[in-house]
Amino acid sequence: MAKTGNKRLKTIYQMLSNDDDARACLQIPENACRAQPVNYLLFLLAVGCSQISDKLASTKLVLPWLFSTAGIPSFFSGLLVPIRESGSMLPQLYIGAWVRQFPRRKWFLVTSTLAQALCLLSIIPVALWMQGSAAGWTVIGIISLFSLARSFSSVASKDVLGKTVDKQKRGQVSGYAATIAGITGIVVGLSLAWGLTMDTVHILWLLVAAAGTFSLSALLYGMINEYKGATDGARSGRYAFKQAIDLMKNDAPFRHFVITRALMLSSALATPYIVMLAEQSHSSWFGLGIFLALSGLASALSSVFWGNQSDHNSRGVLTYTAVITTFICLSAAGINWLPESSHAYLYGFLFFALSVTHQGVRLARKTYVVDLAEGNQRTTYVTVSNTIMGVLLLVVGIISALLSQLSITVALLFFAAISLLAAVMSRTMKKV
Template sequence: MSAKATSAKATSARSGNATEQLYALIANEEDARVCKDIPEEACREVPRNFFLILASNVLTKLGDLLISPKTVLAWLLSAVGAPALVAWLVPIRESGSMVPQMVIAAWVRRKPVRKWFWTLGSVGQAVSVVAMAGSIWFFEGYVAGGGLVAALVAFSLARGFCSVSMKDVQGKCIPKTRRGRLSGLATTIGGTATVVLTALLFWDRGDPGVGFYTVLLLLAASLWIIAGILFATIQEHEGETDGGDNAIREAFNSLSLLRDDAPFRHFVITRALLLCSALAAPYFVVLAQKEADSDWLLGVFLLASSLASSVSASFWGWMADTSSRRVMIRGASMASAVCLLVGLIALVAGERTGTIWFYPAAFFVLSIAHAGVRLGRKTYLIDMAGGNKRTDYTAVSNTVIGVLLLVTGGFTALISLISDVAVIITLGLMGLAGAISAVRLREVTSD
């Protein structure tokens, strides 16, 4: 063997040892290769795969910030002269990636290696974001707005591939008791980076032009491209497959899980009730705007959301590796408590509480609770099943929740005709029911 080849091999070995040592530090154990629920050959690749999945998640979380429908895309539609389309952004962004997932899953589960679906979805999201940038740069008015919304539809569909395949790849490559901290660490790093980006990009910038936001979208697209390349290098071993001639028929057949699988049905009901933590957040912002209509409040809420993720996600992740069920209970209880507290104070004292910091502080606590709810239910779903059942669980759950999200959004919109406070109290009671439902879930982390 040549001296050059020997040197390259030694460098590779040192790099591998460094990866394993860092993984052992994060895993908080002497044997970094402890494995539960994955085969021995996959166990050997865990440290490297852990950091590849982590890096991919962090990059896409940053991309999500740069094309946030609640801030960036909403501003862009107003800037190009299509404000009437703003109402479609959040429903398309959230439900568009969930509703078709049963059909996507029927295709995905036929393949023994599924990382390529995540890579495909990541590249698809990048192409969609480039199309958004092209729409606002080359067109104006509702032509530009329509192009942006059409690109968002494609973005959401591509995201559906990532959602279905991520949980399956993570379940095959990362052992139980390590999945929660992976998700938590990704959210913490992404949240911290979000704080920095918020300060650098949006703080005290006045009114940025279309050119600034076009560059911003292209930057986001590049993050998804890099994430897709990293994810493609994951060492994923072949898993279970099954066939079927018709993906749509298989998709609707998988709905029988809701009828026949009682633990899964209970989880979906619980997850539906836990939507309260996501749906309540905009109403906190609405009440804050009534308290003081200051431009800098938007920056405060962005920072509150980012800080909540960065300070709490790893904590929730480590707890989820012990019991993801208890994380859901605690997150739901916290979300319910803050909603009911805010609602009752606003009901008694009036929507104007007299202090500008009350609603941002409550929003910060709600964001911590939402991080726990989100991470707990993701870890629970990954741990509760293996093989193709995990893919089916993910697809059916997301499809049902996507539909219920639209229904619940319409329901809360009707209640808001009475008052925003009534919506917050209703969602607080919904969260309390979710916490009670989560108490009755079975433990899956230690199975």
């Protein structure tokens, strides 16, 4: 019976990975290679569950919608994405050195994934029993802990993936997982859109579901057969900080890239404000469910297109997406001057367009920095740029959150302005 089950798993693995010989590996040792078919499928399912959780509890969509329905000020919605993203980037400088002292790291992955589930569950009593700024600050604190757990997860997952899945198969895991999450987002969104008004309680059930899929992800991670690995690798956070300063001073092509990337934060940070405006339009049916479906559809449809375009001209994609983001933010700021009956539909279209555009930004910046660097310099460029972006995310996020207290329209105009600057700055970047 066990042999039949293993044979079926290997058949599924070969279909997904296009690998006719599951025993042939280039970058992992023989014992890990023998376990690769099962580990590949476990990792794919675990990452897929984690990405489903990210959609069900999205800081760009679901939590801002929850804040609007619960009466939490827009200032806190503007902080969600910066705290979530920067909080998972900055600690990695210090976490990486510590985690890599241990020969097996999957238990960091299991523990941090369960911690993310507990953080989501802890938001529920806050939303039910607290109000206003008190609720906002409490959820921001919870999201900070969530991001810290995510930082551990990010470091450990890369190490465990590198030890258990061969080099030529690792991208497939992410690709299939993104597809699973995108399709799930479409199905869940459309299911919610029919006959269900998404008030606070219903949104909290989405957080319960997200915690459940995080827990399932942790279970799957725990089943991975990880062998002992090297315990060296990371440098100290102080060294990395000094390296970042030196690179920004002395490496002009890298400096231009980082400045452009910082100015292009609008594609991520503007989304919650469009979501808040959509929720305030009080459409009878064009609500959170439709937006979840649109988010899934954007992920499923746009990645291949932007990937191909980025391979051809990543600098050009950064320019185009910056210009598109500018127009989207200006359009969102001007919708109030149009007939109210059209608002929900227009916000939905702009949300979808910005989701598609952000996919282009992500893929183009990753492709560009890899093409810009050579050899071991790639790791340095990626690490340093992520560190700098963690700081800038907080700065830009706080500025936009403060501007939103004047008006969400003012915040959107701010995003339009820095996106336009990004389009101009991208033309100073080195051709690669």
